[in-house]
Amino acid sequence: MQLKSKTNYFIVMFAFLISACATPVITHFDDPTNTYNAQTTYQKLKGDYPFITIASTTSPATVKEIKNITYVQYGNRAMQLDLYLPKPSTKKLTPAIIFVHCGGWKHGYRENFTPMAVRMAEQGYAAATISYRLSPEAQYPAAIYDVKAAVRWLRIHAKKYGVDAQHVAIAGGSAGGQIASLVGVTNDEEKFDPQRKSGKVSSAVQAIINIDGLSDFTSETALKYEDDPKKNPSAAGAWFGGRYSEKTELWKEASPINHVSKNTPPILFIGSAQTRFSVGREEMIAKLKPLSVDTQVVLLPNAPHSFWMFDPWLEPSVKSTVEFLNSEFNYVPQR
Template sequence: MFCAVILLLACATPGKPVTADNVYTAASTYQKLVATYPFIQIANQTAPASIKVIKDISYVSYGDMDLQLDLFMPARTPAKALPGIVLVHGGGWRSGSRENLAAMAIRLAGLGYIAAAISYRLSAEAPYPAAIHDVKAAIRWMRSHASEYHIDSGYIAVAGGSAGGQIAALVGVTNGVPKFDPQAQHSQVSSAVQAIINIDGLSDFTSEQARHYEDDPAKKPSSAGAWFGGTYAEKTELWKEASPLSHVGKNTPPILFIGSAQKRFSLGREEMVQKMTALGIATGVVLLPDTPHSFWLFDPWLEPTVNAMSEFLGREFALSP
């Protein structure tokens, strides 16, 4: 285990794209944070000429609903296939959009990754575990289009922030579990990932501290309750099942945790690290002191976040600098 603290396509198919709830955006979050952190700036979401962006690629369809992704890659054709990374946005499982991760995707592409910022079904569109199915479908899409976009299908990671971090972790630790990947039986393309990055996302919904925030009776329903379709008392097994901590085993991929100074958003992380360490699985924790939740949407915090991601993936994927 390493531990560090740093300051810090296929053409779009016909159909109806999922419309994101844009309550949670970089701009709205900036307004909430700028008084406390007057030095922050919204990270640039405009790609330079060195980065190629292909937007609005439909990666899976459900009836007349299309789920789409935006793909970010170096503009120059690489000499060899590059590792891929699926990015899952946050927003309490019921809001947010893939545009929130455009700045991160651009910087990862600049470091030699093929990054896919994806949309997925939010809780108002489909309850848990629909979002898990969607992210696994996006991973399969990347593998099935690997040659087209110069993706190394043997090196694909999944990462996300906040609710997206929890989703990414659950996706990564449940490879081969039918409930979480019902389409797998109809596909020869694997949804397994070789690394996971959880940025300020829960690892355990069931802990007393997590339930204090996520199962607050004053919220009718809470964000988690809306996703699960019930409170902890009503849907206890789902709250446990959706906790990445519950699925750690000998085949769990390496995981990097990147955390803010707000501990409530990463509850269960230490327990998960302990379980993985006991199994001899590589894991790491990078903490950014004096940071708010959603730090990855802003400079100066995005750069150390992306650098930590690239350092971790470079080591786990045995990539040359």
């Protein structure tokens, strides 16, 4: 009995030491400069738009939320998402939409799209808000790899969450809009998705919603802001690891307009009154139309950038997105 007791003691101590020495999983990259959220943005906007309110992040009884799900892990770094699901009255599978947050490729949080995700779930869609690696942690194309991994995760777990794996949309605002577009126009291209190998689940999406995001980094207007020599580095320069003159091919490669093809998914553009953020949109549409790719544009007059975090602009954004996806997916929500 004494030998057995000592053996058990050593087993417990060994397990304790292993646990104590284990590398903790990191779910959040610590950046004290990352303060871009609805609260700080509201303080900047309320003077010019005194009527706005921060959109609610509370899920109603008709929406089920599942938070902090790890969708991919690199070593001890875990990338996570929050999932918002409609509580259906039938067992019909629901299409899904994945939101890529804003923040100049270097700031922001997935919670910035929680209000829109919740309202999309209210309208009968499964909605996910994702975190991805920002430029202080990993430069381009890490964010693209992350978003495609999130699409693949959702498709792998579609049955578990009642998702229609054949109808997945990608959406994003500002920098997230550019990322969403690039993810969509490079469906299943191995260069942009090195984890995509023969036999693996596809990371392709069937629709794109670009909310106030760039379509062309290399246009004269975009370079004026994104390659501003007074900024060292600019937001885009930090993401690419160099100015346009230094990393020209990356700036071109990351421009969704340069990947347009007959296989490009249908795309909805939602824009504010701040045209600098949607540079390249009209040129991209002009390239898509001869290819018979469906495109729609919804403009919100007098709306500021980051409008998707605030009422009264969230409602028309959701309405436009729902109508577009219902049409493209031939979907009638069961609510």
